[in-house]
Amino acid sequence: MLYFTLASKAYARNLQYRGAHMVHNLASAMFGFMYACIWIGLGRDHPLGEYGTQGMVGYIGFTQAALWITSFISNGLGIPQAVRTGQISLDLMRPVHLFSHMAARECGQIAYQLLYKSIPIYLLYFFVFSLQTPQHGITYLHTAAGLSGAAYLSICLNYLIGVSALWTTESSWLYWGNHALINLLAGFFIPLEWLPGPLESLAWMSPYPYLLYVPTTVYLGYGNAFWLWGTLFWCALLTVLCLLATKVVRRKVEVQGG
């Protein structure tokens, strides 16, 4: 119940800025539109593998919408900010585990972004590019599972980035570094099978493909639902890492502000 309240408060706080976020959606949609244009341009001269031009446009449309629930979440779950203001000491004193507290709050944020960012952006692409929807009901189920797993993975990654703020004042660089890796290894713009061999192997050794590439290809029907076990594996591994990190953090609280 407590976790639900945390999540719903985070959701409600965002509702205040619905208007501004809708304007932002147009700017975000522009990015996806530009990427789609690049692939359409490339598709005129080259066959685009098993995707084809329409498939690649669908790929970009889905990744650009999914970004808002699996990648663009709060920087370090807001922990760096809490370290800066000193709020972290209060957060650690609460009779709730820091990880589950932060994760619950972020769930509300993600639910908001799903409703007010991902879905409007996808609908826009859906009509502008006349995208296809999956034919089997089970695909929706797999996609939902893949996306939920990806959102959770993203929470874990950002938690780890966030707690690093207790050691360095520049934890935001980790956040941007994480973004750079998402661009490259998560299939943000280029499907992973087109990466040069070593980079592709590197990607599959990391949790990044499960953030975007796996849910997207599963949704579009190019992927394999079997990959979702990978999502589960990384969710479990990162949860353990987050719990371990919290243990260390509890012994190393350094408050910067006050």
Added chain:
Amino acid sequence: MKLKSWLTLYRLLIRTSIRSRMQYKFNFLLAAVLAALIQISEFLMVAIVLHKFGAIQGWSIYEVGYLFAVMTLSKTLYRTFADEVHHLEKYLVSGDFDQLLTRPMPVLLALMPQNFRIMLGEVLQGGFILCWSLGGMMKGGQVSWTAVPSTLFIIGTGAVILFSIGLATATIGFWTTRIGELQTFTEDAARTAAQYPLSIYPKWMSSLLLIVIPVGFVNYIPSLYILRGELGAWVLAASAGVAIVCLAASLRFWRFGITKYQSTGS
């Protein structure tokens, strides 16, 4: 005061800004490494596409590398001197802008040296890609050494164009306070779009990138002449003309916008 004393003051403020940054050497290095990583991943995205498909609409690897490098270096030049114009929102939201207004000098001159950024990662990366692509084209006999001064020239005019776009966008902040969303559109999206030859976009979009947000004049239009000998040498003069017009217009707009400023924050 005369122009000369303004310049002396400007240099002094920049020196102060650098000195304050250097107090935190570890953080400075960390940020430099990060910037290089992001830059490399940005270029890899373009490079991988080229590696996979060879050419984009008749533009070779070297040519697209050139477009990318010119854009990177122009942006670096703009952000080195005027990063705070891009971050004006911070001043508007917190109310720190009031402080700048009280200084006995033009506001822009007070704002720009607040944070003089040393963008070593970007300079190295952009410079490397530029040398590589120009070198490749010289070896293939596509361009001669005369391309070098023209390239340096368009990097300069490009920086002025990007600065003008940034300044005009920031000025809108005097009415709206928040400009992050608009910047995504006019600065980030437009710049990313111009890393590819504009001919791959639909007509309305390439016109938008030439007329409304003239990023096309930073790299695409000049390189039509420099790399491919299309159009004519007047293109370089035209790019400079566009830069001057943009600068004049955005400065005028800035001066008008500043009269509409209302303080916020506490």
